[in-house]
Amino acid sequence: MAALAAALCGCIAGGSGSMPDAVWGRQGIRPGELEKPRAIAIDAHDRVYLVDMTARIQVYDVDGRYLHGWKTPESKNGRPTGLTVARSGRLLVPDTHYYRVLVYEPDGTAVTEATLGGDMGRGPGQFGWVTDVVEDSLGNLYVSQYGDHDRIQKFSPEGKFLLEWGGSGEQPGQFRRPQSMAVDGDDHLWVADSCNHRIQQFDGQGKLLRLWGGEGSAPGQLYYPYGIALDGEGHVYVCEYGNHRVQKFTREGRSLGCWGESGRGPGQLNNPWAIAFDSQGRLHVLDSNNHRVQRVRF
């Protein structure tokens, strides 16, 4: 009955048709094992980068075979909650509780001179708790943060502060924990405004273009959207931490369906934090509290 109800309202609740085509990851602290992974990024060579609660960044292939890994320099205050692969192939790591963005080569070599930020504050170039960083086609970086002052800052490819927008609040254009961002082909920025349970779209100058979502668990509604990804075909995928699902939207915010439900089995999720597409268009869902990754084709 529940499955029927879910099907009628447009969501797939873990039936056989919604099974992932791969599920991998095992809880643990040894190399190749995961402890509540919180961010995912996939590079052009389909290498999957994960960072977990032990502050380890581990690299896998798309089938979950462990390749190598390393640790961020400090983690006493907290662990990173975001990962992004830059166009140069370098890995950008928002080191949330150290108010900075770390930069690594794909082999794990730290590019310390490229580190962005490091000072806590509300001024230009200073950060609160950094959640995500993305790069547009011109190489500009957008860094989101939360804490006492939720905002997005834009930096030139050289790391020079350009502009900022946002602020903490519920009004359009404001944020309550902008947890994840994605850039589309028009260099527009899509932001998962997590604690406002909505998605906001901005142009490169911070002008609000679209806003949709709303708190709830019905299709079209969101509950703590933590991850956002674009498929390049005009669809927006949102991973909901609170609803334990991934929802597919049109750019206008019309829900096209959901995948996943709360649980531990394949096709079920437990507080997913992030999503990312690989080169074959498969979506990798970071099933954090199940300490694994699920790969699914939509």
Add this chain to the structure above:
Amino acid sequence: MFEHSLAFDRPGYLALLVLVPVVWRLGYRSLAGLGRWRRWLALSLRTLVVVLLVLALADVQYQRRSEGLTVVYLLDQSLSVPAQQRAAMIDYVRNSIRQHRRDAAGDRFAVIVFGRDAEVEVPPVSVNEALHSRVESQLDPEYTDLATAIQRAKAIFPYDAAKRIVLVTDGNQNVGNAYREARGAAESGVSIDVVPVHLEPTGEIAVEKLDLPSGVRRGQPFDMRIVLRNDAKAGDETPVKGRLVVVRKAGQREETIAEESVAVAPGKQVLTIQQEINQPDFYTYEARFVADDPAADGMAQNNSASAFTHIRGSGQVLLIENIERPGEFDYLVERLRNEDIEVTPLGSDRLFNSLAELQRYDAVVLANVARSSAADGDNVASFSDEQIEMLVRNTRELGCGLIMLGGPDTFGAGGWANTKLEEAMPVDFQIKSAEVVPVGALCLMMHAGEIPQSNYWQKRIAIESIKVLGARDYCGLVQWNGGDQWLWGQSQGGMIRVGPSRQMMLARIDRMTIGDMPAFDGGMKMAATGFARLDDASVKHMIIISDGDPAPPSRGTMSAFVQQGVKITTVAVGSHGTLGSQTMRDIAVQTGGKYYEVRNSNALPKIYQREARRVAMPLVYEPPDPMAPIVEAPQHEILRGTEAGVPPITGYVLTTVKQNPLVEVILRAPEPAGKPENTTLLAAWTYGAGKAVAMTTDAGARWTKDWPSWDGYDKVFSQMVRWAMRPTGDTGNFTVAADVRDGRTEVVITAMDDEDQFLNDLAMTATAVTPDLKSLPISIQQTAPGRYVGSFPSEAAGSYLVVVTPGGGKAPIRTGVSVGYSPEYRDNETNEALLKSLAQLPAGGGPAGDYVEQGLAAIALAQTIEQNPFRRDLPPAVTNRPIWPWLVALGSCLFWGDVFVRRVQVSFTWLLVALRRARDYLLGREPVAAAPETMSRLRSRKREVTQQLEGRRAAARFEATGPTAEAGPPPLAVAAPPEAAQRPAAAAEGEGEVAEGESYTERLLKVKKQVRRDRDENA
């Protein structure tokens, strides 16, 4: 890694397998009618059923032999082991598992650290990385209990692997019996390797004893003896030089009475110091030796000893007042002093730490003092459970008076409900009647998952909060567990009454796991909704603990709290490198709550006790008009001389008088009317050896403003204190001496009358209170004229207080002994004899363990450790699992298979046809045209039908039987194709073939037909 086999618990039953040939013989004949294949199949199934049943009767076991080995390292973290060696133990374990543990062989390791208790540092795992860089468990290192550690190791061994313990210790146990426990472990197959910690031989100086004579009297000189011991290295005769300091403490006063240089020669040395005491008090003497050369003294912990003595005088009273309102009881203190009562005021932030400290007082007054009172987040004064226990013991066992003076911070309103103190008072601190007191509601929001030991602290504060609440109060706990959730009462709005659910709440808290809450808003919305449905809650309060990480609540949510008058206290804990959160500060400010920043988690329970107390405030009763107290017991000693009555009051704290005949209610309030059990103003009772008084209104402050000018004020309060005080009468010529020897304290009482004649045949009793606040009754026996002796065990270090009740109406006599240091500090050599004996214990039928002579220091970081705890010299672990239920179930299924085969005939001819067609199709052949009805086909068909009929007949009879005379003509005669009937010759041709499978009836029928034909032909 595993081998599998079967074993039998009752192999005798296997003899029943002889039934198998019998079954075969019977079945072979009786199933003849089924045809060959079905008969064989049925027989096989029957045979299997019989075999399975026999195996089940023989109690067959599935046996798995495992080659895996689990090694549990037991690391001695007691203080007799030098710190460097304790740290080296982790290095040794890491080195050992790295060199010897093999994943492929299924090796696992575990680590248990121990002192007095034993904690599992690493459970059995197959991951080397699980080992931390240092010991993280909290232990009592003052003792060594090897036995408990071995017991703990036995409990965590997995059942499917061979077991080995590696004991890393100096072997100096002072609690338990390691050899007995190890022998038990070895007999059950556990091998024990020992890596000894070799202690460097050093000189050792100890202050062994400080002796005070019995019967010290005021103004009378006495000799104090100090016994020093020098355990020098063998052959070392040099005295150890140092300073001996002797101090005398009485309450907060401390004075040095002797400080001199001494040289302690090897062996024992006794020093004598003359003393005289002129002021009555309870005195503690402490002697401490400090060696000039620290290297000459191995352990500093055993360098002091102490002793008590008590000189009686006038009554002493300790008055504990609230640090939030210092000086509130100055007037009372002054009036009591005026009445010749010595009063010592003490703020609630400077509380006593031992029972001995309370001994100089004859009564303790808790003057409007709450259980917890706070200055800021990290400076919260609070009575610990132990301190409350001391107060109660001090009254019940040691006869001290206990008075609780009212005010808005006392009794139930002071957070004292459900504490031991409530047991000691003549009133209970909670109200059961809904008509008397409104209820409160408390919501706890938990989000402190990233502070160290977060689970422990969050459980602890939740439990402390619930303890403070009354039975009718509401409580809810909201947390993030995959989503915002109530921990209980989800279907009832989350906030439910504590009374009927207290145990359930505590059980849920114990299982609580808290996730990472993304925003305050969700949980706070739930809380606001939960509060809104509580119409009868007069006080609504919420406490949020968080690192400030979640997003702030929305304006709508905040206004929902403000509108309902819910105050929110926020407790910010540091976990992301910063402390303090503007969001949390704003929440508290907007709702009128308090904001705390907590650096030290130890302060958390105190804060929660204090904050949860806000919910108990309805217990304060303040009617609009003053009311005159009702005097219930005018003759009571406390009210003596106040016949003119007592001035009015304007408030008090509601309580419930205890239903106990010892309780005397002296004053009662007239309101609320009709509830006399809840309106006690003054009550008293005798509690154990002491007396306790509860006064629920105050002493001249907020509710009794007229009292200071009342002429009965001094009288009532001085009489109250004197009534409760410990008897201070002269104890006559009784002297008590206590002496510690070999872990026992001997108490000797000499009893003489005023004429110095021995008192005999006294019914004397005594009780000792141990350092962990347990009462030990002491059996006192008369051993000589006027001499009474008793003893009790006193192995643990600390103060032992002894109260002797001489009988005959005499006041109790108190004394005490001090066991200066733990036996942990007596030993300075490795106990090799014990350790070798442990290693020599054979593991079950296997070999003895290894004893690593080199010791820990030599192998901890060695490139190659020869001792291999993962060596394969133990018999493999064997695990058995009974499988007879499965066999019986399988046998039942096969039995039905047997029935099926006999009763149902399944034709597979369609399969042949299908195979032929498939073959033709695959090979591209033309289907072969149907052959004409040749004689051979007809014969074949005939045989088939005959077999079918026979089969049916056999099935219908259940067992095939021989033909009977009544058998009618077979259906074949009817069913046979007409052609067959028209070609008798052809049928006759096949007779030879048919005859083999034909039954007697069919043959008889054929003969009859033949006879009939012959007759027709002859005719």
